[in-house]
Amino acid sequence: MAPRIALVDYGAGNIRSVAKALERSDLTPVVTSDPSVVRDADGVLLPGVGAFRDAVTALEGAGLADAIREVTTGGRPYLGICFGLQLLFDEGTEHGITKGLGQLAGRVTRFPDKDEDGNPLLVPHIGWNEVVYEGDHPMVEALPERDIYYFVHSYRPEPADESLIVGRANYGGSFAAAVAKDNVFAVQFHPEKSQSAGKRLLDAYRAWIAQA
Secondary structure: OOOEEEEEOOOOOOHHHHHHHHHHOOOEEEEEOOHHHHHHOOEEEEOOOOOHHHHHHHHHHOOHHHHHHHHHOOOOOEEEEOHHHHOOEEEEOOOOOEEOOOOEEEEEEEOOOEOOOOOEOOOOEEEEEEEEEOOOOHHHHHOOOEEEEEEEEOEEEEEOOHHHEEEEEEOOOEEEEEEEEOOEEEEOOOHHHOHHHHHHHHHHHHHHHHHO
């Protein structure tokens, strides 16, 4: 039976395309804003695009923030996509400082206006980019060492502990494109927009759930 994935809906968009991508990897998405469903699923996926403060407010208001905190400190596999990565951190800096879910130490900051050589850097970062994986997390072990994914973002995480970083990309300099800790794996790119590379990642997620 295909694992049931709580696909957290807090009004941040792109739910339908993520659900279809999960189905292609033989996972059963359950689109939900019900904290009890999040707590009971085989795996939890938090996607999203938009503003950091609005997303935190929506999650807290619906009771979803506490449910996600329970999942990320429990044993079931959590996959974060884009905002689902950023919101795990202590704080975001968009439109002032906003507290995140506080599950990973660090902050989310905007790309600089210039790259490492002082040249203008176009923000947001949009398009295909290579991610190089490192570490021994089960998801990393199931993925190619390098793969190319689709990105759309102006902000990126800055973990306080570099050991959280399991995937790096380069845009104006190296940045964290994937982070992991225990039963948490989260990526800054969009697997649902990344064709075969995205399917490889979601296939790896299914295998990880089976092992959990």
